[in-house]
Amino acid sequence: MSDVTLDHIKSEHARVGALIEQYQKQSATTEYVIERAVIPLPPGARVAGPIFKEDGTLDYYLILHADEGNGSHGDAKSYADGRGLELPNRREGRLLQAAFPEECAKGSIWLEEDYEGDAAYAWYQGCLSGTQNCFRKSAELRAVAVSRFTPSII
Template identity: 35%
Template sequence: MSENTAVGNVLGEGERYAGLILGKDGEQDYHLVLLPGEVAEAGWAPATSWARELGGELPSRRELSLLFANQREEFQREWYWSREPQAGHPHLVWGQNFASGIQTVYGRPFRGHARAVRRMAAKG
């Protein structure tokens, strides 16, 4: 049985398998799953709360890159929040533009879009 088939067996309704994130600095590899639904015109704090209510989390910058590569059709051509503040500037948070692929930062009050993800450990 392939890894993709095994992951596909544990996806919930409307969830999409995005791919494998390779662990860095001793962290374990994991599978990324895109949860259904989206919030639009939301600041970072409300977007973060929304993702938690779904049982997920906003994606990291690396995860947004994977989502852009593998699940772009599941996103509007808009800017989406990550969970990562810019180092040294906690009032700014990274995100990804799903029209151009560019990652940039905006202030927490900016009204962007958000999607939630969940992670599953990769069997090693």
């Protein structure tokens, strides 16, 4: 039998401490509480769903508004701006695809972001394939308008 040293005891203590910490992390349960939110919707508007922050907390609810436009990327932005709304961003485009496949079956929609690699292009949500890609801003695609509702905690 070998002699027990203080260094050996310290290393075993550190190893067991690390195992305890690992166990506590994996067995910790989490709770997600969904607060009651009353979202005012104008006629024809629909809630697409929640958008979450990176930490998993609610950021806002995405609302798809009735009607749509058609035209270039600039036309699409003007259409949304004229209604006091916005084009969906890339993340929201994916949510719209998932939440409203029947809407997306009508054709691809412009997204708000310009393509970083070429100023003549912008992002769109390809509705047949569900993918996102960039297209010349002069191309004619559908324009849908969205708003974002952040519930307040009173």
